[in-house]
Amino acid sequence: MEDLKREDIRLIGQNSNWTAQRVAQLLREKHYNNVEDWQRFLRIIFISLGIGFTVAGILFFFAYNWADLHKFVKMGLIEALIVATTIVAVLPKLHPDIKSIVLTGASVLVGVLFAVFGQVYQTGANAYDLFLAWTAAITLWVLVAGFAPLWVVYLTILNTTIILYSQQVANGWSTVAIFTVLFIINGVFLILTLAGNKIIKAMNAPIWFSNLIALAAFTFASIGIIIGIFDKFRPSFYVLLLITSLVYGVGLTYGVKNRNLFYLTTIPFSLITIVSAFLLKQSRSASMFLVISIFVVASVTLVIKQLINLQKKQTNEEQ
Amino acid sequence: MKNNRQIEEIIEGLKASEDSNFECDEAVLFAEYQKQVENDATLSVKVLSIAGGFLAALAFIGFLTIAGLYKSQTGLVLFGVVFIVAALVLNKTFHKFIIDTFSVSIYTIGFILLVSGLLGLHTNHNLITLLVIGIATIGLFVTQNYVLSFISILVINGGLLQLVFVNEAYKLIHVYIGAATLALTWCMLNEAKLLTSSSRMAKLYDPLRIGLMISLLYGLVIVGKKDWLLVSQNHNWFSSVVIIPVVLYVVNVITDIVDPQTPKNKPGIYLLTILVLAPTVFAPAISGAILIILISFMVNYKTGLVIGVVAFIYFISIYYYDLSFSLLTKSMLLFSSGIVFLLFYLFINENKRK
Numbered sequence: 001m002e003d004l005k006r007e008d009i010r011l012i013g014q015n016s017n018w019t020a021q022r023v024a025q026l027l028r029e030k031h032y033n034n035v036e037d038w039q040r041f042l043r044i045i046f047i048s049l050g051i052g053f054t055v056a057g058i059l060f061f062f063a064y065n066w067a068d069l070h071k072f073v074k075m076g077l078i079e080a081l082i083v084a085t086t087i088v089a090v091l092p093k094l095h096p097d098i099k100s101i102v103l104t105g106a107s108v109l110v111g112v113l114f115a116v117f118g119q120v121y122q123t124g125a126n127a128y129d130l131f132l133a134w135t136a137a138i139t140l141w142v143l144v145a146g147f148a149p150l151w152v153v154y155l156t157i158l159n160t161t162i163i164l165y166s167q168q169v170a171n172g173w174s175t176v177a178i179f180t181v182l183f184i185i186n187g188v189f190l191i192l193t194l195a196g197n198k199i200i201k202a203m204n205a206p207i208w209f210s211n212l213i214a215l216a217a218f219t220f221a222s223i224g225i226i227i228g229i230f231d232k233f234r235p236s237f238y239v240l241l242l243i244t245s246l247v248y249g250v251g252l253t254y255g256v257k258n259r260n261l262f263y264l265t266t267i268p269f270s271l272i273t274i275v276s277a278f279l280l281k282q283s284r285s286a287s288m289f290l291v292i293s294i295f296v297v298a299s300v301t302l303v304i305k306q307l308i309n310l311q312k313k314q315t316n317e318e319q
Numbered sequence: 320m321k322n323n324r325q326i327e328e329i330i331e332g333l334k335a336s337e338d339s340n341f342e343c344d345e346a347v348l349f350a351e352y353q354k355q356v357e358n359d360a361t362l363s364v365k366v367l368s369i370a371g372g373f374l375a376a377l378a379f380i381g382f383l384t385i386a387g388l389y390k391s392q393t394g395l396v397l398f399g400v401v402f403i404v405a406a407l408v409l410n411k412t413f414h415k416f417i418i419d420t421f422s423v424s425i426y427t428i429g430f431i432l433l434v435s436g437l438l439g440l441h442t443n444h445n446l447i448t449l450l451v452i453g454i455a456t457i458g459l460f461v462t463q464n465y466v467l468s469f470i471s472i473l474v475i476n477g478g479l480l481q482l483v484f485v486n487e488a489y490k491l492i493h494v495y496i497g498a499a500t501l502a503l504t505w506c507m508l509n510e511a512k513l514l515t516s517s518s519r520m521a522k523l524y525d526p527l528r529i530g531l532m533i534s535l536l537y538g539l540v541i542v543g544k545k546d547w548l549l550v551s552q553n554h555n556w557f558s559s560v561v562i563i564p565v566v567l568y569v570v571n572v573i574t575d576i577v578d579p580q581t582p583k584n585k586p587g588i589y590l591l592t593i594l595v596l597a598p599t600v601f602a603p604a605i606s607g608a609i610l611i612i613l614i615s616f617m618v619n620y621k622t623g624l625v626i627g628v629v630a631f632i633y634f635i636s637i638y639y640y641d642l643s644f645s646l647l648t649k650s651m652l653l654f655s656s657g658i659v660f661l662l663f664y665l666f667i668n669e670n671k672r673k
Contacts, residue, residue, distance in 0.1 A: 004329065006619075008329060009514070010514050011348060011351050012333065012343060012348065013511075013521070014514070014515070014518055014521050015344045015347045016343030016344070016348075017341065017342045017343070018341075018515065020511045020515045021511070024511030027511055027618075028576060031618070032576065032617060033577075033617065033619050034577065035577050035578060037616075038573070038616075039667070042667055043667060043668065046661075046663045046664035046667060047660075047661070049657070049660040050657050050659075050660035050661035050663070050664055051657070051661075053653050053657030053660060054654055054661065056639075056653045056657070057649075057650045057652070057653030057654025057656075057657055058650070058654065059650075060647075060649045061646075061647065061651075063646050063650075064646035064647045066647070261361050261363050261364060262363050265363040265364055265366070268367075269367055269370060269371070272371070272374075273374070276378070284385070286385040287382075289378050289379070289381040289382035289385060290378075290382040292375075292381075293375040293376070293378035293379040293381075293424070296374050296375035296420075297371065297372075297375045297420055297421050297424055299371075300367060300368060300371030300372075300420040301418070301420050301421060304364060304367065304368060304416065304417055304419070305417055308417065
């Protein structure tokens with residue numbers, strides 16, 4: 001009875017003569033976190049808080065833009081900090097998780113360095129080229145560390161670079177085109193994350209990470225298409241439609257194959273909002289709103305029914 | 320989800336490992352597991368049904384507005400009541416997850432229609448709020464459905480907050496936060512008791528837990544941001560009077576569970592906790608988020624842990640953003656707390672090696 005889950009304890013507790021004490025004891029033994037879990041948790045919490053607060057403090061210090069501080073001192077200080085943290089990150093004695101957290105802090109410091117550079121040479125701290133340089137500068141660290149939170153930082157900077165570029169340089173891009181680019185970038189990373197562990201065994205991204213990128217990619221696609229529906233038709237809209245249908249097709253197949261309910265709920269929901277927007281484009285009469293509300297309820301219900309059937313089939317196959 | 324063979328294995332295993340007094344109703348247990356197959360839904364499916372329900376409700380409200388059906392106030396009230404009752408009856412009759420999207424949507428529409436009708440009839444706002452709280456409470460007791468219970472709890476607590484705002488009794492928000500803190504903590508610490516009490520309570524447990532957690536967050540979000548919604552931050556320590564002792568109590572429970580053999584560590588652990596909590600006396604949102612993180616990790620509740628961590632990061636950022644010090648002072652504050660946390664880390668690591 002090693003695999004007694006919380007759900008089993010709940011159901012058996014309901015239908016047996018177990019006392020509350022016995023259930024409490026079982027929950028503690030089988031389900032709650034133990035000493036080792038707490039030690040690991042506290043280590044990660046304290047090092048994350050420590051690095052997070054320290055780096056934020058450094059960021060605020062340079063944002064203060066101390067006029068009396070010579071520019072060489074400013075940049076020298078931060079470069080020294082980057083060198084110091086990077087050395088800590090390669091100390092052999094440290095736990096791999098801790099090294100990665102320190103390296104994540106160092107990666108943020110690189111951004112601070114570029115911001116200070118922008119401040120000193122009056123290029124503005126939000127120029128897209130600073131973000132581009134930041135992205136390029138930490139790419140190698142991100143690849144070597146293979147640490148999901150650092151990847152989140154990296155992808156955030158990358159997406160910011162694209163948005164800033166579209167605002168500062170590519171003024172001619174339509175909104176749909178920007179969302180298409182964002183969708184493609186995040187979609188590529190999603191596919192790399194999911195296919196990665198098949199190519200390289202060591203590359204094993206946590207599920208929350210691939211789900212997060214998927215959510216970002218699907219959101220960009222949905223917003224892009226919905227804007228495209230209401231906008232005047234542009235070529236980029238067709239590109240986005242084509243790529244989205246391809247990626248969604250692959251995503252749904254992947255979901256069915258791996259019994260991954262995340263893809264089987266997010267993609268249909270995105271499709272349902274897109275179809276609703278399309279219906280709204282046709283007419284904004286009262287009856288159309290009624291049709292949309294019925295369509296949403298019916299389609300979501302249908303999707304859930306399919307998912308429950310899938311789960312049933314899976315349970316029976318294991319028998 | 321488990322199939323028959325796995326269920327049998329579990330029961331056989333229990334008969335072997337539990338003492339001879341162990342009895343269980345196998346027939347009922349099998350039936351319950353079967354029902355589970357029909358109704359078990361992962362988090363993403365629940366979110367899908369709630370999001371779909373809200374989207375449909377939104378479209379339906381659009382329909383009513385354009386069709387001009389909002390002109391008859393009595394009609395709105397009437398339809399509101401009919402929709403709410405229909406949602407509850409549907410759920411009572413069909414114990415299936417499949418109709419959830421539909422019932423969520425008509426339950427939500429029902430409340431919106433009822434409230435807008437009553438507002439049109441110039442009913443007293445307190446009365447409307449109390450009525451909504453009352454109906455949601457009845458809904459909570461009538462249905463045993465995850466999604467509807469969850470929405471009912473959110474409506475009840477949202478209603479309580481609305482009472483605070485309607486009567487401009489802003490200090491009472493701290494009473495709300497205190498009560499929500501105590502309710503959530505009690506609910507999570509007494510999991511075993513609640514799961515074995517009655518069948519209805521056991522089914523209500525999961526939506527109750529997540530509902531109370533989000534209700535506590537409602538209150539924390541309001542006191543967390545400076546000058547928001549007319550709530551002054553001067554009385555924030557009222558909430559801390561409840562939250563900080565509760566965190567200390569939870570830490571006590573955790574040390575008992577994790578390490579009952581070494582009570583000599585306790586003073587050190589308390590000192591550490593008080594050191595971390597002391598600066599948050601005027602920022603109960605932060606200590607509230609810490610409470611959610613600790614208690615969720617204790618019972619291994621992952622959704623709660625994620626909610627707690629996101630809330631913690633948000634409240635910390637908003638706290639420093641609102642702080643009316645120069646960037647240099649803020650920088651020193653952040654930097655020194657960072658160093659303190661790094662020292663904590665080193666301290667824990669040293670202790671481990673000993």
